[in-house]
Amino acid sequence: MNAGLIYIDIDDVISDTTSTFPSLLEKHFDKAVSFEAITSFDLGISFGLDKEELARFMTIAHSPEVITAYKPRAGAVESLNWFIGMGYEIAIVTGRPPDSKRLTQEWLIKHNISFHHLLFVDKYSRVIPGLQFTFAISLEALAQMNFCFAVEDSADMARFLSHNMQIPVALLDRPWNRDEDIMPAGLINRCHNWDDVMEAFRLREQNNTNRLKK
Numbered sequence: 001m002n003a004g005l006i007y008i009d010i011d012d013v014i015s016d017t018t019s020t021f022p023s024l025l026e027k028h029f030d031k032a033v034s035f036e037a038i039t040s041f042d043l044g045i046s047f048g049l050d051k052e053e054l055a056r057f058m059t060i061a062h063s064p065e066v067i068t069a070y071k072p073r074a075g076a077v078e079s080l081n082w083f084i085g086m087g088y089e090i091a092i093v094t095g096r097p098p099d100s101k102r103l104t105q106e107w108l109i110k111h112n113i114s115f116h117h118l119l120f121v122d123k124y125s126r127v128i129p130g131l132q133f134t135f136a137i138s139l140e141a142l143a144q145m146n147f148c149f150a151v152e153d154s155a156d157m158a159r160f161l162s163h164n165m166q167i168p169v170a171l172l173d174r175p176w177n178r179d180e181d182i183m184p185a186g187l188i189n190r191c192h193n194w195d196d197v198m199e200a201f202r203l204r205e206q207n208n209t210n211r212l213k214k
């Protein structure tokens with residue numbers, strides 16, 4: 001039985017990614033910026049890096065040593081297993097550069113993260129000099145897919161999923177999405193951890209069931 005397809009982002013959703021960036025910035029650029037100060041999703045802005053420096057930072061952030069060392073976020077593995085046990089399909093949908101595919105697959109396997117699909121989507125139309133991104137899937141192609149629920153940390157993607165695709169979104173609260181006005185249509189729930197995400201999902205299911213009963 002396929003109960004529905006669920007969209008799950010990787011970085012800062014399954015993987016505790018950006019919390020590792022301040023130490024990378026300090027090590028490679030001799031700059032001190034705290035995690036809480038990462039208030040823009042654009043790391044060039046949050047870290048005060050120009051385009052070339054940002055390209056260098058992104059290369060470091062996607063290097064094998066760095067990607068391999070990311071830790072899963074608490075509750076992520078168990079939650080994906082619960083969804084699968086309930087008959088849902090999991091699509092992991094990332095905006096990482098597609099050339100990180102092998103490392104990403106290895107990381108997911110290493111941490112026993114269960115999923116059905118791994119999609120590399122051009123979420124941010126990133127143009128970074130020196131880095132070639134060839135994405136398998138455009139946002140337009142993503143919009144043709146039929147998800148029943150999504151978990152994201154990007155406010156722009158949360159808006160795209162809720163506004164353009166009418167999908168309920170659990171937005172994991174992070175410093176870079178706090179200033180955003182992102183509650184229109186009531187499809188976006190701000191969540192502080194995976195317990196909150198699962199609570200938002202169960203509430204949505206309950207509401208659907210009640211609606212069907214009426």
Ligand SMILES: [Mg+2]
Nearest residue numbers: 009011012153
């Ligand atoms: Mg993310």
